[in-house]
Amino acid sequence: MKISIIGTGYVGLVTGACLAECGHDVTCVDVDPGKVEMINSARSPIHEKGLSELMERHVGRRLRASTDLAAAVAATDVTFIAVGTPAADGKIDLSYVEAAASEIGGALRHKAGYSTVIVKSTVIPGTTVGVVRAALERASGKIAGQGFGLGMNPEFLTEGTAVSDFSYPDRLVLGGIDARTHDVLRELYSGFDKAVPRIVTSPTTAEMIKYASNAVLATMISFSNEIARLCRAVGNVDAADVMRGVHQAGYFTTRIGAERVTAPIVSFLEPGCGFGGSCLPKDVTALIGQGREKGLTLNLLRSVLDVNKGQIDEIMRLIRRHFASLQGVTVTILGIAFKPDTDDVRESPAFPIIRKLKIEGARVTAYDPVARPNGHEDLTDVDLAESLREAVANAQVVILVTRWKEFSQLAGLLKELGRRPLVVDGRRVLDPEAFAHYEGIGR
Numbered sequence: 001m002k003i004s005i006i007g008t009g010y011v012g013l014v015t016g017a018c019l020a021e022c023g024h025d026v027t028c029v030d031v032d033p034g035k036v037e038m039i040n041s042a043r044s045p046i047h048e049k050g051l052s053e054l055m056e057r058h059v060g061r062r063l064r065a066s067t068d069l070a071a072a073v074a075a076t077d078v079t080f081i082a083v084g085t086p087a088a089d090g091k092i093d094l095s096y097v098e099a100a101a102s103e104i105g106g107a108l109r110h111k112a113g114y115s116t117v118i119v120k121s122t123v124i125p126g127t128t129v130g131v132v133r134a135a136l137e138r139a140s141g142k143i144a145g146q147g148f149g150l151g152m153n154p155e156f157l158t159e160g161t162a163v164s165d166f167s168y169p170d171r172l173v174l175g176g177i178d179a180r181t182h183d184v185l186r187e188l189y190s191g192f193d194k195a196v197p198r199i200v201t202s203p204t205t206a207e208m209i210k211y212a213s214n215a216v217l218a219t220m221i222s223f224s225n226e227i228a229r230l231c232r233a234v235g236n237v238d239a240a241d242v243m244r245g246v247h248q249a250g251y252f253t254t255r256i257g258a259e260r261v262t263a264p265i266v267s268f269l270e271p272g273c274g275f276g277g278s279c280l281p282k283d284v285t286a287l288i289g290q291g292r293e294k295g296l297t298l299n300l301l302r303s304v305l306d307v308n309k310g311q312i313d314e315i316m317r318l319i320r321r322h323f324a325s326l327q328g329v330t331v332t333i334l335g336i337a338f339k340p341d342t343d344d345v346r347e348s349p350a351f352p353i354i355r356k357l358k359i360e361g362a363r364v365t366a367y368d369p370v371a372r373p374n375g376h377e378d379l380t381d382v383d384l385a386e387s388l389r390e391a392v393a394n395a396q397v398v399i400l401v402t403r404w405k406e407f408s409q410l411a412g413l414l415k416e417l418g419r420r421p422l423v424v425d426g427r428r429v430l431d432p433e434a435f436a437h438y439e440g441i442g443r
């Protein structure tokens with residue numbers, strides 16, 4: 001099929017490259033000419049395993065990028081919307097989605113023949129048949145279901161393993177306003193493993209499935225973090241041992257309905273310094289915001305965010321066991337990316353930790369093996385180290401925020417440097433016995 005994708009970020013580019021790999025012909029559209037130029041020279045603007053290889057294989061053949069949305073829509077049968085949907089003032093900001101839909105509608109006005117528009121961005125339930133449909137119909141002068149098809153196909157990939165998540169999904173959620181749209185979606189994914197469940201449904205249900213999926217992951221993490229706090233208060237109980245015990249429980253298979261005990265549910269019970277990223281925090285915030293607009297208080301999800309915020313205080317509390325004051329203390333943050341194997345720093349727990357440290361007068365150094373968030377406002381007055389060695393050479397406190405593999409060398413490196421800083425393990429990946437002074441979440 002001929003496909004255009006509007007918005008070429010983490011989701012748009014991975015979707016484009018993977019659909020090209022499936023044999024489709026794909027044009028990725030973005031307003032950022034720098035990104036478009038990079039893609040057309042087969043260079044990936046993001047750090048994502050396996051993406052460069054796909055781009056090398058398909059750019060110039062079945063994959064290209066452009067800033068010309070109208071031309072891309074005119075030349076393709078299916079158009080995905082994959083622009084950002086940030087949270088602003090406690091609710092979702094749909095302005096990018098609406099703008100993209102209007103532009104697509106403008107292009108459809110002059111296009112003969114039938115086209116299908118599919119929302120892939122994570123949008124609040126009701127958006128596709130509400131804001132998106134209205135913008136498309138207004139700008140095109142056509143009616144959804146007659147002049148064009150309209151659907152919602154949420155994406156469940158996670159950064160760091162996005163290419164393999166997209167290529168081997170655990171489910172495909174195909175939301176459409178009519179049978180014709182469902183057929184288009186089925187055809188799009190016809191090359192995927194037949195055993196992958198296809199959930200054929202309405203756009204609004206598809207939207208709700210996506211939000212509920214992220215909300216349950218965030219809830220699992222905050223649940224584990226709350227239990228970890230209690231473990232710490234009780235003493236002599238390790239939260240990881242507790243979660244290992246919980247993992248064995250049969251009710252994950254029977255109650256949640258999967259046949260196998262696999263990710264994502266059970267892999268989201270790792271206590272730590274909290275969830276970050278461009279999705280879980282904003283999506284839970286957006287759901288709470290939609291609840292508020294409908295006159296509902298979503299207490300559970302509010303608590304999920306409160307517990308998450310509180311994990312930053314847990315880190316500070318662990319440091320205060322050793323330092324009465326942080327004035328002038330040298331503190332190194334290991335990891336700025338919100339998780340390993342990505343260069344994405346959006347909503348990383350590193351930033352609130354850095355803000356607290358700075359307020360208390362600490363001298364902060366930060367190091368990340370991949371992320372280079374130069375110019376980020378929270379990094380003013382923070383030394384950005386070029387290597388792990390440089391980062392920890394003078395540290396009195398080292399806080400591990402992101403579980404990058406490289407950080408497993410920390411114990412050996414400190415020994416070599418003859419340093420004995422306080423090590424605060426925000427992800428519980430280090431061996432407590434390997435350090436002179438160690439603190440870990442939930443230990």
Ligand code: NAD
Nearest residue numbers: 007008009010011030031082083084085100121122155159
């Ligand atoms: P992103 O910020 O990386 O990319 C969005 C891109 O859209 C940017 O490159 C931007 O320049 C472009 N854009 C904005 N307006 C445009 C327009 N009118 N025309 C053309 N391009 C335009 O965002 P992302 O992380 O890829 O997320 C996109 C959506 O997918 C969000 O709704 C997000 O919640 C959802 N999602 C993200 C992930 C993830 O892991 N990042 C996973 C699943 C779902």
Ligand code: UGA
Nearest residue numbers: 156157158159267268269270272274275276277279338339
């Ligand atoms: C998340 C979901 O996992 C994806 O399924 C979803 O498609 C995506 O959001 C989205 O909608 O955009 P992502 O944000 O890439 O993916 O990363 P996760 O692996 O979910 O990690 C999010 C945060 O939670 C990270 O900061 C991670 O360190 C933290 N986390 C994760 C924990 O603290 N404990 C855990 O047990 C798991």
